[in-house]
Ligand SMILES: Cc1ncc(C[n+]2csc(CCOP(=O)(O)OP(=O)(O)O)c2C)c(N)n1
């Protein structure tokens with residue numbers, strides 16, 4: 001006997017194309033033009049923030065930083081789809097999600113200055129601090145999702161992982177666990193086509209990353225990650241389903257890392273500039289601006305006003321963060337259950353030198 005025992009497929013969703021045309025049949029009813037203006041403002045804010053941290057880093061006023069430019073739609077669309085009670089479990093590039101979730105910008109800057117105090121996330125934000133060990137956050141997220149189910153809180157956990165992160169065992173374990181226990185977990189793959197210098201095509205023989213869901217027995221979908229409306233729609237639906245007890249979902253957002261991996265990286269060494277140029281017209285902010293301008297809902301005056309207001313808030317947060325005096329002891333705590341003698345000596349030396357309170361102390 002020979003019979004087919006499983007047949008799977010993966011859909012691709014795009015609601016606003018790169019020319020600003022909207023597929024009305026897929027546009028959520030709740031998403032009026034006022035909400036699209038909000039999305040535009042959040043995406044622009046995220047980009048302004050990104051530009052600022054990059055410039056601070058270049059001036060020695062911030063530590064190593066992972067830019068988000070090009071990925072604003074996927075971050076803002078998903079952040080705005082989350083409800084207040086939902087949990088946000090990031091990797092290290094989701095600055096736009098923190099921003100749109102109302103995270104205080106000065107604390108955000110403290111993290112990127114390299115201060116431990118910046119990694120302490122207030123409980124009210126239902127978020128974890130940026131997580132650098134690739135894909136480890138997916139297991140934290142599955143554990144938090146398990147706790148939500150166990151505690152019947154109705155909260156959903158939204159976690160992010162890169163295309164490179166999908167090659168890690170943690171990613172598969174998390175999906176499998178979430179599938180088996182029917183957990184309220186939404187996993188978003190930020191497929192930005194690169195994992196430092198490794199192109200996405202080197203990660204897997206599978207034609208999509210979304211189909212990794214199939215092995216875990218959960219639904220998977222691909223979305224145009226540069227389409228803020230499409231991302232908003234698929235993430236909102238996934239959250240609503242998970243909150244209704246229908247289990248986890250895997251979402252692959254197709255986007256592009258327009259800039260360097262981090263400020264410690266030079267992408268011109270390994271990728272062709274032509275590739276970056278080809279992605280420019282697909283800019284996630286540009287298409288929304290085209291849509292709003294065509295409808296006479298946006299103009300240069302509003303743009304200037306918005307940019308001035310956003311920059312003012314960013315500058316105020318930078319000032320506040322730069323006045324902060326970190327406790328040099330903070331970087332020695334929480335590493336070991338007891339402090340080894342060698343570490344104690346380093347701590348004493350750091351305190352004696354007034355380390356981090358002197359200019360340039362927070363550099364790389
Ligand atoms: C377990 C682990 N291995 C290696 C690294 C070094 N590293 C940091 S980011 C990165 C690539 C991540 O690529 P991807 O998951 O696609 O995310 P992206 O940086 O593109 O957002 C690597 C290999 C790390 N931080 N953790």
Ligand SMILES: [Mg+2]
Pocket residue numbers: 162163164190191192193194195196
């Ligand atoms: Mg990547």
